[in-house]
Amino acid sequence: MSMLLEIDGLNIAFPTRRGTVHAAKSVSLTVKAGEVLGLVGESGAGKSTIGNAIINLLEAPGRITAGSIRFMGEELRDLDVDQMRSVRGKRIGMIFQDPQTSLNPLMTIGAQLVETIEKATTLRGRDADDHAVALLEQVGITEAVARLRAYPHQFSGGMRQRVVIALALAGDPDLIIADEPTTALDVSIQAQILDLIKSLCSERNLGVIIVTHDIGVIANIADRVAVMYRGEIVETGDVAQVLGAPQHVYTQSLIAAVPRADIKLDRFTSVDYIEGTTASFRRVDIQNHWLGKSQQRYHTGSAIEVDQLNLSFVLQKAVFKRNRRMLQAVNNVNFSVQQGETFGLVGESGSGKSTVARLIAGLYKPDSGHINIFGKDINQDRKASNSHAARQALQMIFQDPYSSLNSRMRVLDIVAEPIRFYRLTEGEQETRTIVTDLLEHVGLGAAAALKYPHEFSGGQRQRISIARALASRPRILICDEPTSALDVSVQATILNLLKDLQQELGLTMLFISHDLPVIRQMCDRVAIMRHGEICEVAKVDTFFDTPQHDYSKHLLDLMPSMNLLSDPIG
Amino acid sequence: MDHVDDKPMTRWQRFKDNDIVWSFLSSPGAMIAAAVASVMILACIFAPVIAPFDPFDPAQISLWDGKLPPAWVDGGQSKYLLGTDNQGRDMISTILYGGRLSILVGLAAVCLGMVLGVFLGVIAGYLGGVTDAVIMRLADVQLTIPGILLAILINGIGRAALPYELRDEFAIYVVILAIGLTDWPQFARVARGATLVETNKEYVQAARILGLPSWLIMLRHIVPNTLRPILVIATIGLALAIIAEATLSFLGQGIPPTTPSLGTLIRVGNEYLFSGLWWITLFPAVALIVLVFSVNLLGDWLRDALNPKLR
Numbered sequence: 001m002s003m004l005l006e007i008d009g010l011n012i013a014f015p016t017r018r019g020t021v022h023a024a025k026s027v028s029l030t031v032k033a034g035e036v037l038g039l040v041g042e043s044g045a046g047k048s049t050i051g052n053a054i055i056n057l058l059e060a061p062g063r064i065t066a067g068s069i070r071f072m073g074e075e076l077r078d079l080d081v082d083q084m085r086s087v088r089g090k091r092i093g094m095i096f097q098d099p100q101t102s103l104n105p106l107m108t109i110g111a112q113l114v115e116t117i118e119k120a121t122t123l124r125g126r127d128a129d130d131h132a133v134a135l136l137e138q139v140g141i142t143e144a145v146a147r148l149r150a151y152p153h154q155f156s157g158g159m160r161q162r163v164v165i166a167l168a169l170a171g172d173p174d175l176i177i178a179d180e181p182t183t184a185l186d187v188s189i190q191a192q193i194l195d196l197i198k199s200l201c202s203e204r205n206l207g208v209i210i211v212t213h214d215i216g217v218i219a220n221i222a223d224r225v226a227v228m229y230r231g232e233i234v235e236t237g238d239v240a241q242v243l244g245a246p247q248h249v250y251t252q253s254l255i256a257a258v259p260r261a262d263i264k265l266d267r268f269t270s271v272d273y274i275e276g277t278t279a280s281f282r283r284v285d286i287q288n289h290w291l292g293k294s295q296q297r298y299h300t301g302s303a304i305e306v307d308q309l310n311l312s313f314v315l316q317k318a319v320f321k322r323n324r325r326m327l328q329a330v331n332n333v334n335f336s337v338q339q340g341e342t343f344g345l346v347g348e349s350g351s352g353k354s355t356v357a358r359l360i361a362g363l364y365k366p367d368s369g370h371i372n373i374f375g376k377d378i379n380q381d382r383k384a385s386n387s388h389a390a391r392q393a394l395q396m397i398f399q400d401p402y403s404s405l406n407s408r409m410r411v412l413d414i415v416a417e418p419i420r421f422y423r424l425t426e427g428e429q430e431t432r433t434i435v436t437d438l439l440e441h442v443g444l445g446a447a448a449a450l451k452y453p454h455e456f457s458g459g460q461r462q463r464i465s466i467a468r469a470l471a472s473r474p475r476i477l478i479c480d481e482p483t484s485a486l487d488v489s490v491q492a493t494i495l496n497l498l499k500d501l502q503q504e505l506g507l508t509m510l511f512i513s514h515d516l517p518v519i520r521q522m523c524d525r526v527a528i529m530r531h532g533e534i535c536e537v538a539k540v541d542t543f544f545d546t547p548q549h550d551y552s553k554h555l556l557d558l559m560p561s562m563n564l565l566s567d568p569i570g
Numbered sequence: 571m572d573h574v575d576d577k578p579m580t581r582w583q584r585f586k587d588n589d590i591v592w593s594f595l596s597s598p599g600a601m602i603a604a605a606v607a608s609v610m611i612l613a614c615i616f617a618p619v620i621a622p623f624d625p626f627d628p629a630q631i632s633l634w635d636g637k638l639p640p641a642w643v644d645g646g647q648s649k650y651l652l653g654t655d656n657q658g659r660d661m662i663s664t665i666l667y668g669g670r671l672s673i674l675v676g677l678a679a680v681c682l683g684m685v686l687g688v689f690l691g692v693i694a695g696y697l698g699g700v701t702d703a704v705i706m707r708l709a710d711v712q713l714t715i716p717g718i719l720l721a722i723l724i725n726g727i728g729r730a731a732l733p734y735e736l737r738d739e740f741a742i743y744v745v746i747l748a749i750g751l752t753d754w755p756q757f758a759r760v761a762r763g764a765t766l767v768e769t770n771k772e773y774v775q776a777a778r779i780l781g782l783p784s785w786l787i788m789l790r791h792i793v794p795n796t797l798r799p800i801l802v803i804a805t806i807g808l809a810l811a812i813i814a815e816a817t818l819s820f821l822g823q824g825i826p827p828t829t830p831s832l833g834t835l836i837r838v839g840n841e842y843l844f845s846g847l848w849w850i851t852l853f854p855a856v857a858l859i860v861l862v863f864s865v866n867l868l869g870d871w872l873r874d875a876l877n878p879k880l881r
Contacts, residue, residue, distance in 0.1 A: 396775070
């Protein structure tokens with residue numbers, strides 16, 4: 001079969017003031033018609049750069065320094081701007097990550113489709129309208145004629161991504177480049193979109209390049225896969241072969257780092273290759289350390305007890321009550337977390353799981369209901385909730401490692417803030433020793449103390465967050481999607497760290513995530529949330545093996561299947 | 571592992587690595603503006619050292635030397651390079667001393683406006699609700715009145731409140747107060763906006779979970795993170811405050827003629843403009859324009875450098 005796209009020895013360089021970054025180093029790829037090629041790699045691997053280079057949309061100052069990109073036998077690098085523009089959109093379609101921003105919010109869906117159709121084809125007027133309707137039907141949008149007059153904000157995220165796919169199809173392209181097409185979507189919608197791309201590919205005999213960080217997506221959709229690492233393609237091949245029997249060390253550790261949903265492991269497989277050198281660091285004997293000696297206040301019973309919790313947000317303000325629009329974010333939620341247990345809270349976006357975490361942390365006040373922490377109602381009287389002991393006992397780790405640290409403070413001051421504020425030590429000297437020990441213990445060197453947050457990577461920042469949370473010697477740790485902003489290899493090391501800390505310090509953990517395999521690996525019990533209500537609370541193994549609630553079954557079905565993956569490394 | 575072994579950067583390395591510094595060194599316009607502004611400001615600060623005469627020392631002033639034109643014009647004397655004013659004071663010295671006063675008033679007024687504005691703006695943004703509404707509506711109301719009019723009003727009230735014999739002595743403080751009080755709404759608006767953005771970030775939530783009191787969160791976490799945009803309007807505000815002082819003095823509302831500022835000099839010169847004594851007005855005016863222009867350019871550059879969207 002002839003090759004649709006052939007990339008040969010492609011080099012892409014980004015000259016910056018701190019030296020040239022080589023985003024792609026002699027990359028060679030081929031895509032056949034009717035084939036889905038998965039381009040997988042972690043952040044910074046250069047996978048999106050290659051997608052952009054094909055359609056000549058490299059961000060300044062990036063440029064191609066060597067190699068060729070042949071599309072249907074034609075060298076794309078030789079085309080001028082006008083010729084390139086006619087290739088882009090007509091013969092090569094693009095699907096971007098965020099359906100929120102890839103549509104113009106001020107134009108109707110129909111106007112945007114017709115505009116693209118008239119640019120890319122010879123169809124005009126009514127014919128273009130008809131073609132727009134046909135395209136929408138093809139991507140599975142019902143009542144297409146009426147929908148043409150709708151604006152993007154009237155569509156849900158998944159529907160919007162369907163419209164984006166329809167736009168990409170408008171010029172009847174031969175190749176589609178999809179850059180993280182499902183990353184911004186919930187699992188249930190992700191499955192639908194992937195199915196759609198897959199079926200379009202075989203119906204229209206399209207070539208598809210799907211750029212993603214998610215091995216689950218690759219396993220579900222791709223025919224062949226190319227694995228990228230720091231600008232180089234380390235392994236190419238058939239999906240079953242690459243994911244089942246990876247040859248390259250990087251691919252092996254990458255696949256090993258993906259949390260498994262089928263069995264619970266003690267620890268994640270360590271992925272030393274990805275993180276680079278394994279500097280040995282001093283671990284502190286934590287039980288006998290200052291950190292282990294939290295003021296033990298004996299309490300029998302649950303650590304957290306949530307009783308009939310309700311909270312609604314005002315969506316639209318109005319003077320009269322009947323005109324107000326409210327969102328019931330948390331609806332009669334009950335659960336309890338035992339001491340020393342890891343309790344998982346699972347749900348799709350908008351299910352209210354983060355709101356529950358923030359209620360327990362005291363950031364929001366509930367409309368009704370009680371939250372007891374170690375038997376004390378935190379909202380009963382203000383004194384109890386603000387007392388130092390109550391505040392110290394509970395800390396939180398956030399999702400976004402970039403906004404969760406104050407960029408104007410040194411790491412030393414960030415981590416020492418709780419210690420200094422509660423005067424937990426005898427003096428400044430002891431504080432510094434403890435901060436250094438903490439940083440060592442979470443896997444950062446002592447040298448980290450004098451740096452500023454912007455000098456660290458996402459995973460390292462998350463370690464700083466953990467150190468800060470531990471500095472007040474808490475007994476409950478709330479983790480709100482602590483790893484969803486991180487690469488899969490970094491995720492494995494962070495989750496291992498959290499597991500270790502929990503065992504060493506006997507922490508009670510409330511673990512919030514949308515990622516079911518992560519939940520299986522981390523949690524003892526799990527609660528499934530949907531539309532602010534709890535559907536099911538179960539032991540984690542029971543939940544995965546015999547889910548009771550319909551929604552639980554639905555969620556488990558949608559989990560990207562990793563059947564292709566044989567047992568990785570042992 | 572994420573082990574960090576390399577040494578932390580020294581302050582100097584950090585400074586050199588800074589994006590703002592880099593942007594400054596690669597922007598010739600900003601460098602020229604900074605050079606001009608700093609030469610003028612330094613010259614004014616060191617006026618007692620640099621100036622050939624002390625315009626406030628009656629022993630050095632001689633009315634016989636009054637109204638002399640610049641040295642290169644017929645009748646000019648070489649010891650008075652830019653000529654003398656109506657009282658026989660050397661123009662160069664008077665401009666340097668006058669500029670000193672203008673810059674002092676400008677800086678002090680901007681500081682006053684900034685402290686007041688940031689204080690109120692951060693409180694409004696962080697606490698929200700009624701506090702926010704009251705503070706920001708107050709700012710809106712004040713913004714409906716032209717700044718210079720309000721400054722004249724405050725200045726007038728301030729003077730009237732002082733006993734007659736203290737008026738000249740305290741005139742400078744009254745002017746600072748008048749300009750500073752008209753300045754704060756700009757600062758408050760920007761500080762409030764930045765505070766709203768920062769308050770929603772997770773590091774502030776972490777501080778709240780820790781149980782830090784609100785004032786400490788604002789002081790330690792929010793204020794340092796709102797300073798970038800504040801710095802921009804403070805720089806442009808400095809230029810505006812110098813102009814405002816000059817305007818007040820020109821209208822005879824500001825600094826008394828016994829201790830002239832640039833604005834006072836221009837006003838005095840204005841009276842002699844039609845007698846052909848152009849230099850008494852022209853040179854202070856040029857000094858004022860160059861100073862304000864270069865500070866303004868610097869402010870514009872800073873705004874662009876700190877806005878990642880324009881880079």
